[in-house]
Amino acid sequence: MVDAALQAGTAERRSVFELFARRLTGARRYGVVAGTGRLLEAIERFRFGDAELEFLRDRGVVRERTLDWLADFRFSGNVWGYPEGEVFFPGSPLVTVESSFAEGVLLETLALSILNADSAVATAASRMVHAAHGKPLAEMGSRRTGEFSAVAAARAAYIAGFSATSNLEAGRRYGIPTMGTAAHSFTLLHDTERAAFAAQIAALGTDTTLLVDTYDIEQGVRTAIDVAGTELGAVRIDSGDLPVVVARVRRLLDELGATRTRITVTNDLDEHTVAALAASPVDSFGVGTSVVVGSGTPTMGMVYKLVAHTDDAGGWVSVAKKSADKVSVGGRKSVRRGLSDRGVATAELILLGDGPGGAEEGAELAGSSREVLVPLVVSGEVRREHTGIDGIAAARERHRRCVQELPPVAMSLTRGDPAIPTEYR
């Protein structure tokens, strides 16, 4: 496309691309924006190096003029968007890219890859956090997604409210609190379960978590307390019918005097099984597969569409695909979150015509509302407050606030309509 547009003289037309989801995949009640900080860092690094240019030349993918253009490529446009951690709804313009057509179209796959994957994780994670009723959740799913996606998933889950990750690289790169666990292999390596527990306590002290279900859970708990004493930090249970097993283990721990020893559970948990443990004496959850693959929704189905461009006279033209089943709404947009007098979200108000940041709160908006879009990149310069470790902390806090603002129906785990309607004005 870049090659043909350069040739046709249309590559430099100013263009507005919009990244949005036509619907909330999985019939979720709200989506959670994640990946924005990673996208901004990727845009900063996005260059075509010698190896890439050589490949494109050897394969004849594009002509020389385009290779020259790619060699000099550096994104110089503007990006507006939902700040990371915000919630979103069908049609919400999560990222709006204003640049030449050629620059904007190059970002398409990168932006979609990152936001589709990270937002799917965060959207699932946010539901799990709510289902846990304030008890901490640790992300432990690295093994169930690609080795790079695993690091991104830890980051997205943390933004959505998880407390920690078992992915040490995510700890190193993003400053996320890390935790570890002993696997069954550690117990099996040793000649007895007792020897394994003793080895773990010798290395980590009594404030550690012993995995008690390798052989027999009751015996495992007894051995754990026998070896560690009643100050043992926690026991982990990774199998069985958890509500029943957890209740038994709690009683047994209490009988043994280990009243402060916590219980952490794992075992293919998702938001539904976490919710089902609401009345159980579980102290923390470890969630693996379901959070990193978006709990049934591994991708958000976001798309990236051209909504406006300038013509040869320099005027803006709104455009949208019109055929069949995939109608888009053209034109530049701004967004306000409609709020009731009590501060509860009532609607996603997408205001046509003004473009990002162009709309002021007007008399035509009943009740109150707040601006949603923020500048992410200005003339090619990434806004630093949205990147790095500080950006992640801000996104996590923002998500907490945005979820509190939603009406109660948003917290339903059943499939259904979005918690608030999207209204175009």
Added chain:
Amino acid sequence: MVDAALQAGTAERRSVFELFARRLTGARRYGVVAGTGRLLEAIERFRFGDAELEFLRDRGVVRERTLDWLADFRFSGNVWGYPEGEVFFPGSPLVTVESSFAEGVLLETLALSILNADSAVATAASRMVHAAHGKPLAEMGSRRTGEFSAVAAARAAYIAGFSATSNLEAGRRYGIPTMGTAAHSFTLLHDTERAAFAAQIAALGTDTTLLVDTYDIEQGVRTAIDVAGTELGAVRIDSGDLPVVVARVRRLLDELGATRTRITVTNDLDEHTVAALAASPVDSFGVGTSVVVGSGTPTMGMVYKLVAHTDDAGGWVSVAKKSADKVSVGGRKSVRRGLSDRGVATAELILLGDGPGGAEEGAELAGSSREVLVPLVVSGEVRREHTGIDGIAAARERHRRCVQELPPVAMSLTRGDPAIPTEYR
């Protein structure tokens, strides 16, 4: 675990870890091994650098002695496994790692991440290839999975029989044939659909694929042939009720004299919609989301378990978790694919006790059978025939052969039992 085992003196016990799937997620009839070559390349590169060691030290994750051990880490053990492209069944030991406990346990997350993700893609892709009845499929799903997983997904889909990918990095890195497509944005950028088509043909010649459904499909086809002539390579359709639309477009192309212009379809295809187009005049398919997220099965649920280790006397001890719902089969294993006299697969024969490569075809095996496991790493040296571009070509050819060997029920797209039973002997 490494830290505690070093301290306890058990870290150097020789150990056998097995990577396998307890069941075929999604009730598939067979699984497809993918990612093995990537895993081997990752094992070769697996080192702890200064930045990683500093993080582990600063956070107090492990003690100094363990940091020293990690700084020197280089995998020195043996790995046996299913060669990439092979099919597999519940319990199939896809990767068997023989090394010290510490070395083997370090590979756990890496091996699972890569194989779970890549095999999920290949398993879905293989079904799509069968459903397409010999028509070519292109992988176009980069935007619907993480930006690094996208490259791996292109590779896995190619091994399973896809013909090409739209991911240029996968072309550069893995030698996979690449293809491109014009998006709706390219049409919308130009003042008219005609101008967009003319621009694309000026850049790419008439043997290109024009996207005809931005406005009205019938008019789009007429304009395409008007601009390109009857030698136009192909038209792409990305919306609508495809069986109906495709038939209409074929008739129209033929009426216009463009009898050799091909039709390619996209639009959220999966194995079921591809199969439903069997009787339609479609020439090729572009598959996006569903292949990169494993068509409902984004991860294979593989686990990595310690099955044997040496004791202090140097003898082998078979081990397995015994509690509750997750029973494993301990001990070293070899594998043969049982075959009928006509060469049709009849059973996955998992032979206990001998260890990988230790079993010879014996008189106790009725009918014929073939050895499945191959050496992948020998004393820390990766076997080069399983890596790089040549490894991918071999895996693709191997997959073609292995699928042909399966009984007809394997090709069923409905949920059901594995195509052949797993038998432990």
